[in-house]
Amino acid sequence: MPDIGGIDLFVLEFGDILHYYTPYTTTLFLLALIFTALAIVSRPEGQIDIAFGGDAYYAKETTLPEMRFRRFMAIACGLATMGAMGSGDLFNFTLFASLVGITNVGIVAAVKNRHVLNAAYEYGIVAMVATLPLFGGAALILATTGTLSIPALAAGGFAVPFVGKALLVLGVIGEGMAPFYAAKAEMFRAPGAPYVIMCSLSSLLIFLRVVEIAITI
């Protein structure tokens, strides 16, 4: 097994499906945990907007039910990210990654702003299309090697198809990395900073994890 994330610190087994943490994935897990905790305990900011070409500014109004729903989605997004960090099973990882895509749309879907909703819609389409290569990659790897366990694949003895890895990475990139992040920038106009930054954090973290997976298997 190529040693790229460091030695295993902790392994949790459910039969042949397991969760494991290396120093690398532990770091990522802790960061997801910190930002989820921030989303839980922080109150959203009161966003001020300016009218261009003058001195006028106005405060945006947000409602409590809207913020409650968005906080729920942000926490769900954090949980999905933490799941993806520790998963030792390719199929579980792809499920968590697609859950991240769904919750990202959920985080901003309750905002009553046309630009934000348009961006969320565009992002949703890209994320949905990206699940095809994501699951396709996992399916291809399963079909050729007969296993989805990352430690088993990493131990060697399997010819993991390059196309499978590439599709997997492409799928995760589609969940919000360059160059598909363009719609995400507009999503960040939404008020509720602690929830909105989960959108960016989750896709960065699942990308960092898929890089590790693609190199290891």
Place this chain on the structure above:
Amino acid sequence: MIAMKRRTITYGLAASVIAVAVAWAALAAALIPLWAAETVIVIAFPVLVLFLGLWWRAPGGEEDIPFIGY
């Protein structure tokens, strides 16, 4: 909201200084491994930086009267 009370800030500063010092001493005495000391310092150092600055300017017992004009 965090009140800028000198006592609260002194406690925060003291806690972070003690955490850093204990981690350092324990590492020097080889009581804890390197990664444990590093973890403690990574958590305590940011707190130390912020509380040091806050402590520097935190209002003490008697407030000074602001200068209100010529």
Place this chain on the structure above:
Amino acid sequence: MIEYLVFAAAFGLLLLGLHRKVIARIQMRPGPPVWQEILHALKFSFKSTWVPKTASATLYIGVVLVGIGIWSAALFVVLAGESILILFAIYMLHKVVEHGFGLSSGSPYGKFGGVRSVISAASEIPLFVTISAIYLFTGSLLLRDIIAYQGVHGPLLLIVPPVAIAMYIVILSKMPYGPFSIVESKELVSGYKTEHFGVWRAGISVIDGLKTFVLLYAFVAIFIGAVPFWAALVIMTGILVTLSFVCAVTPMLSPFDSVTIQGLITGLMLAYVGYLWWVMP
């Protein structure tokens, strides 16, 4: 331990001060003293400090702590010779910290800084490409293995110069006053840093100092290999002066141009690594 952190933050701030001095001299200005950034950090840390009324208080303060924490961790990772994937992760998470700074205050300037920081996400990909190219040669991503590889085969700077250039551009895109520093450009006051004042701003100074030190030190360790510590400091200063030259003679690009150029560089690097992967045995 703690002394490394203090030294790295102070030396990083000194490098940023030198950066400003060199830019000023190239542009025929006297420029601030070299230790100006250290003075800034000290000055901000005893200014009166509170939290703006509109801000999301926990996030507003928490993100400063997270910022200092991740770069402290990055320093330890580099010094201990651990996996450079962790360094890469921290570099990408700095982006999330930028979003946090920009969005948490509710200020429109900070928010636009944060939004620009999202669209400049293309600047991270060259670092990923750097890492994959290094992996093709060394077969390991642990920094100590990379240094050991260079002890046998010579510096990676000479083996794969384009990869070194990619990482150089990554560092350039994090330097202030550079062509890609759209997140803190002057039409947004100070971009994502606008609303963090007083002690919070001193925290940002510490983050910037550590970040500059860690990125330059990692560049030396990854591409030049094992050198004595004083030599590493000298090389880092040399690299910084070249960065200052680039920053001094290039205009700041508009956000879309900046993203386009970073995207093009990424495309070129991907093609190069694809070629390397094809020709490597």
